[in-house]
Amino acid sequence: MILAAATLPDGANDGYVAAAYIVFFVLVLVYVAIMAWRLTRVERSVRDLHAREREQEREERERV
Amino acid sequence: MRLPGLRALSVTTALAFGVSLSLVFFYAPIEAEEGFVQKIFYLHVPLAIVSLCGFVLGGLEAIAHLRTREAKWDLRSYVAIHMSLIFGLAVLITGSIWARASWGHWWVWDEPTLVSFLIVFLLYATYQPLRFAIEDPERQARYASVFAITAAAFVPLNFIAVRLSASYVHPRVLGGTSSLPSSMAFTFLVSLAATALLYATLCSYELAAKRTRILLKSRSRILGFQ
Numbered sequence: 001m002i003l004a005a006a007t008l009p010d011g012a013n014d015g016y017v018a019a020a021y022i023v024f025f026v027l028v029l030v031y032v033a034i035m036a037w038r039l040t041r042v043e044r045s046v047r048d049l050h051a052r053e054r055e056q057e058r059e060e061r062e063r064v
Numbered sequence: 065m066r067l068p069g070l071r072a073l074s075v076t077t078a079l080a081f082g083v084s085l086s087l088v089f090f091y092a093p094i095e096a097e098e099g100f101v102q103k104i105f106y107l108h109v110p111l112a113i114v115s116l117c118g119f120v121l122g123g124l125e126a127i128a129h130l131r132t133r134e135a136k137w138d139l140r141s142y143v144a145i146h147m148s149l150i151f152g153l154a155v156l157i158t159g160s161i162w163a164r165a166s167w168g169h170w171w172v173w174d175e176p177t178l179v180s181f182l183i184v185f186l187l188y189a190t191y192q193p194l195r196f197a198i199e200d201p202e203r204q205a206r207y208a209s210v211f212a213i214t215a216a217a218f219v220p221l222n223f224i225a226v227r228l229s230a231s232y233v234h235p236r237v238l239g240g241t242s243s244l245p246s247s248m249a250f251t252f253l254v255s256l257a258a259t260a261l262l263y264a265t266l267c268s269y270e271l272a273a274k275r276t277r278i279l280l281k282s283r284s285r286i287l288g289f290q
Contacts, residue, residue: 017104031150038273049287053287
């Protein structure tokens with residue numbers, strides 16, 4: 001705590017430090033959110049592909 | 065896709081960031097002249113270094129692509145530059161906040177370090193429009209590689225030019241003019257390692273996502289669904 005007391009805000013311009021770190025973490029968060037959204041789309045495509053594959057197999061079996 | 069490796073990398077990155085933030089706010093002393101605002105330095109400078117190294121890495125991977133003609137190098141080069149652009153945007157925003165807090169202005173046009181980074185950022189901002197303006201995938205990859213190599217050569221030249229310039233208002237971290245006390249230098253190096261790990265992790269995720277989409281497309285094509 002003594003160590004921390006000497007390294008924590010001194011009162012002047014503290015908001016700028018918070019703003020810089022918040023901006024950085026928001027940027028990373030936005031990027032991760034975009035990645036998650038893209039992953040959801042890929043998952044949907046994989047599900048569709050799988051369903052169509054099974055449908056194709058069933059049609060082939062029926063034809064035989 | 066080597067997901068266990070990605071998981072380990074992600075955990076290491078999170079831990080490194082935890083340690084880095086702890087050091088920044090509870091270990092590194094408050095700088096005498098700038099005060100608490102100087103803590104932005106531990107975020108801004110590592111981001112700038114990693115971003116510029118990422119641009120150079122993209123150029124080296126582009127060389128590998130032109131030499132081998134393997135698509136994987138083009139993909140890696142694209143991802144490295146793409147990620148460096150995101151990091152570069154963070155550099156510009158955090159730098160502006162730091163400039164406002166220290167100098168009272170959001171941007172200082174006569175400061176070579178700021179302007180040169182903006183030039184590099186704007187140069188690379190043209191990479192994606194150039195790339196996606198070309199439809200033929202092979203030509204697209206080849207032209208993008210040539211651009212990546214040329215621009216990557218510009219990065220160290222730009223760095224040297226700034227170093228040689230007369231103004232030394234911007235704090236110097238690496239090299240002979242460094243005046244960081246050991247506790248600050250240690251915190252800075254840990255922050256740099258954490259930022260580099262974040263870059264590597266995000267690049268790995270982006271690469272894994274792109275490879276998955278390529279596999280999915282080729283599988284759809286094989287099955288005749290496209």
